[in-house]
Amino acid sequence: MILAERGIGVTHESIRQWCLRFGADFARRLCRRRPRPGDTWHLDEVFLRINGVLHYLWRAVDQDGVVLDILVQTRRNATAAKRFSKCLLAGLRYKPKRIVTDGLRSYGAAQREVLPDVRHRTGRCLTNRAENSHRPTRRRERQIQRFKSPDQAQRFFSLHAMIYGHFRPRRHLMTAARYRSARAGAFRVWRQETCVQTAA
Template sequence: MIDFKGAHFPQSVILFAVYFYVRYGVSYRDLEEIMAERGVMVDHATLNRWVVKYSPLAARAAQKRKTKTADSWRMDETYVKVRGEWVYLYRAVDRDGQTFDFILSEKRDTKSAKKFFANALHNNCIPKRITIDQSRSNAAGIKEINKMFKRLRIPVTIDTVRSKYLNNIIEQDHRFIKRLTRPTLGFKSFASAAATLAGIETANMIRKGQLGPSTSGFRQFAELAV
């Protein structure tokens, strides 16, 4: 349950604004005008605070409620600009294109890859194989996870498959994320970027039907607060 204690606007208004921003890629000033058209007078700075505060909470709830995914992953990273510098959004989908997990990192190295895999394994089942491109750091990250399994005496070894062709499915999935981040012209802080991207990924999961069938994406997003 998401706590709205202390908020000066109704829960439904806040959730509508957050969902509209992370789903449709409008600017905060455009969203301010959209809300005004609906009779809600709220400035763009407040809208930004709502997105940064509530998006990660919705994403956390979505991870717990998403439908079961396949045990074959496609993993890759894409780029996002923060304070004029490129940072890396690590992402993984299954063979059917369903989102497994994501994490924003300031670096692209073995340590970052290992952190992503550890986080993804915490939130999901252990995969049989992970398909990556030719990234050495991602391959090393999987190797480190397998070493950890061995130390913990977990009788599992994750196979690594290197194939750019098989990874086309996640590269295509990146497009939805990039389309929504492009209007921002870059984020002002790493924390703001991570929070907003969590909301965008959640909206993407809803669009894919990972939270179950529904005629209303907003309704499913709002249900994450319950």
Template sequence: MTDLKPYRHRFPLSVIGYALRLYHRFPLSQRDVQELLHERGVQVSHETLRQWNIKFAPLLTEELRHREPRRGSRWHLDEVCVKVGGVKHWLWRAVDEYGDVLDILLQEHRDTQAAKSFFVRLLGEYDVPEVIHTDNLVEQSHRPTRQQERGQLGFKRRKRTQEFLALHARVSNLHRHTRTTVPATLRRSHPSAALLRLREAMQQVA
């Protein structure tokens, strides 16, 4: 794979993609990623990492979403309270019966209009499901969000938080089969396939 340099960036795709993967796969702050890159001989400023996320995160989210397989027809929906800049928000999330995240939406309210907005968003991307559950099973999918929230010492801005969590969900979908609950052969082969899909997506958005 040709390691291109995106327009107006002095670092190649391999470095930018690696930095984005670290930030969205693990509960790391941008300064943590900066230090890890430094250990590999890559000198990147905190501001550069921030700009990479602003530019590439929304594009990469959409590219990965389009590459995802057909999702299940049984949805689990729930919401969790998160603070953004010290203000209470509600993170709405939908997953299918296999545990893959369908979508997330950060909103300021937890009311009928907020729920309707999320449903309209979902139905604009997916077929009408057979069953919709609104139980507590989906709450387990919020755990990575809490870990990322702690790693970043809290979320600061609503738009950036939405973009970050949207890509975080897509990257988590890629790596879901690395858990010990799946056969060892699949668990060993899946990380390589996930990395390849992420690199291919990065090629398309750069």
């Protein structure tokens, strides 16, 4: 719609190829520019059907709802929880003070092995921040009529979470003036990192 309004005609396949070619690089650049996340991490997982096969989307966010990492796996056991925890630590290179999960026992096994010095809280209603973070990706999943492979899902969720979160600062944590300033800053960073030149 936006491109058509400007007289630019492209196919869906062209846009898909642009995303494959540039998306990962843009997401990495935005990740380097974001401030250090909070010290409380909320972990959660939801089921995901890919070609009729059940998979699980593991997600971690901080106390402000900023997505830290996402991983698509075929299991929901202790091994999968440990793998997700190790990927999370490798990407961020520091440990939180506390992690918050639901009652899934796999998290406890991962915490004892991977994060033994970190406090661990469990409870059904404590992971609302992570559960709410699944909503935008669920909407996108319906729009693109589900995924064809785990690799496609992993690639999409990783890019979507980083770029989506970059343009949506935590509105409930700031005044209207500060929110407008944060949005303007987000677009400024986007132009810098994607080499977009504005018309004079």
